[in-house]
Amino acid sequence: GFSIASKLSSRIGGLEQALRNVGDAKSVLDIAESSMNNVMDILIEMKAKAVQGANGILGTDERGYIQAQIDDLAAEIDNIASQTTFQGTSLLSGTSMVFQVGEASGATLSVSISEVSGNALGVDGLAGSATTDFRDFIDVVDSAITTLSGVFNEMGIVQNSLSIREETLSQQITSNSSARGSIMDTDFAQAQSESIRLQILQQTATAA
DSSP: OOOHHHHHHHHHHHHHHHHOOOOOHHHHHHHHHHHHHHHHHHHHHHHHHHHHHHHHHHEEOHHHHHHHHHHHHHHHHHHHHHHEEETTESSSEEEEEEOOOOTTTOOEEEEEEEOOSSHHOOOOOOSOOOOHHHHHHHHHHHHHHHHHHHHHHHHHHHHHHHHHHHHHHHHHHHHHHHHHHHHHSSOHOOOOOOOOHHHHHHHHHHHH
């Protein structure tokens, strides 16, 4: 019984650490997702600027101002990508990670996050400030939004897998703890009954 309980204790320890690992993995993805939300907001703003610049009623100076604003937004995407890190690991530069999400050596989950930068998304600036440049850039931004939406979808699939794994680990910890307890823990009802029986025998012996 002690041998079985020891093995169960070992497994419970591994499961509990795996559960913490899953929590760490979810934290990593939450950080990446938060930054990607900021990038998506910038892309939406770039789309609005591009539509504004494509309007033929604007003069050369006004279109130049809008071009400068779009270039600044592109630089901000790169700033967000470079600052999105976890324990020194850049998360938006085409990162691949393997998380240990179980107590067995093979219980791993591989995660790949596509690069999210102005260059990777194709929105690293405008070549010119003519209305045709802005119109072409509208299509570029639309493509970037579609690409980033795909990255969001991939991340959502992984997050869902981690949530399922988290629930499974919690159930396994409960089940194994219960099995260990049935071997090692005292049966209080039986122990109390045995204690009373011994007290009666002691009292009888003392009386005799």
